[in-house]
Amino acid sequence: MNEFVLLLLFCHVASPVLHSLKYFYTASSGVPNFPEFVVVGLVDGVQMVHYDSNTQRAEGKQDWMEKVTADDPQYLKKETQRFLADQQTFKVSFDTLKKRFSQTGGVHIIQWMYGCEWNDETGDIYGFNQHGYDGEDFIAFDLKTKTWIAPTPQAVSTKHKWDRDVGQNEYLYLYLTQICVDWLKKYVDYGRSTLLRTELPSVSLLQKTPSSPVTCHASGFYPNKIMLFWMRDGEELHEDVDHGEILHNHDGTFQKSVDLHVSSVKPEDWGNYSCVFQLSGVKEDIVTKLDPKVIKTNWEKPSDLTIPIVAVVAVIAVLLIAGIGFAVYKKKQREELKSIYPCHFLAFTF
Missing domain, CATH: 2.60.40.10 (Immunoglobulins)
Incomplete structure (x- = not known):
């Protein structure tokens, strides 16, 4: 490295302040040689779980995920069951959206992104749940009002449907502001040696x-x-x-x-x-x-000239079928749901 002028006095090292847990879902129709359904879960931008419709199996992608499965041997099995259920929901949603947009054939993409960010210094929390169709925003959850925002006319009926389900939206708020953050903290602790390096x-x-x-x-x-x-x-x-x-x-x-x-x-x-x-x-x-x-x-x-070849983990942007198929009000019910759905909630049809 003596060919470069490098100033590398890096004695004072601190861990990242902003941590994130994000799930990216991508469902496709009419795309050859590509899985019809893919889920990627990331902690601090690092892929930690993966599922696709070809394998139909949730897989841990980091060594520290072995600690998660050691504490909960049924973890990946439960994730697989949920992703399988979401996969079926996405198929139904394709039919709904194609009718809304007056489409028949062609290539179409449904995307869903949800998760949370947590600042371990200030304690600030930010949750998000966004859905899209064919590369355009479709519907998103507003944490302040606990209602849905529909930027396109085709999403208005979905907004009205989901807004009426107050219990669903209460649980979604709970998940994005509490449950998601609790699991994010657990993942950061499990992967401390990797994520905080x-x-x-x-x-x-x-x-x-x-x-x-x-x-x-x-x-x-x-x-x-x-x-x-x-x-x-x-x-x-x-x-x-x-x-x-x-x-x-x-x-x-x-x-x-x-x-x-x-x-x-x-x-x-x-x-x-x-x-x-x-x-x-x-x-x-x-x-x-x-x-x-x-x-x-x-x-x-x-x-x-040696530029490394990179595998870009980007099943990006995000968004589809929101969903939380159940209402939660009492503390006991919330605790039960935390154990049943440790990382996320089920997709919900449009």
């Missing part, structure tokens, strides 16, 4: 051709609470800069890139530019000077 990345400068943008590529960092940006003379650049998404690496770490368009930068001014990587909880930044000598390129030395 800090890993710094390797940072490389890459360029395809002399006229191409210079890419600052950081790979191997954890957690994903980071900033990656270009600076000129100590000031952050916003023009001539393109930011990439944070992506997953196969080993559970993350990677991100940010491009700098250098076509208008004079050669004598390159020394004024730097790429800066900042990781939450790490005191010092990683600073990489814009130096032609350290740029890896495939037009000069092809063997030097």
Whole structure:
């Protein structure tokens, strides 16, 4: 790493403050060679459980999930049963939505995302439950009013149907603000050695051709609470800069890139530019000077360009069939439901 200018005095390390538990459901119709139904559960952005209609089995995806199943040997079996039930519900919902949108054949996608975030420093909690159809928002739950928001006319009848089920919405509020957070805290404790670790990345400068943008590529960092940006003379650049998404690496770490368009930068001014990587909880930044000598390129030395292939865990965006098929008011009933549905609730038809 002596080819880079790195400032790595990272003595003061703290755990991530904001934790999250999210479930992403994707149901598809008319998509060849892809499971019709997929569920992915993530803790702090790391996949911890997976289910799809091909295997029809919930599987833990992290070593620390063995601790969960050791405490509850029926955990994955119960998850499998719920996901199977949700899978059937999604099939019914496709028929409903196609009628609403006057559709017959073609490719269609139903998505559902729900979960919670918890700030372990301030105690602030945020819950969310959103549903979508064919890439557009369909309906979402409003925690403040405990009612549903329908951004499209086709969702209005679903809003009225779900708003009438006060017990369902009371339990949904309870889940998003209490049960979900309780389980998030448990998962963070189970996976403490993994989820609360800090890993710094390797940072490389890459360029395809002399006229191409210079890419600052950081790979191997954890957690994903980071900033990656270009600076000129100590000031952050916003023009001539393109930011990439944070992506997953196969080993559970993350990677991100940010491009700098250098076509208008004079050669004598390159020394004024730097790429800066900042990781939450790490005191010092990683600073990489814009130096032609350290740029890896495939037009000069092809063997030097090594960008890892990533498996992007992104069954994103989110949303479908809300649901909580039962009403809960009394404390005893709430405790029973916590044991029956430890991680989430059943999908509900539109």
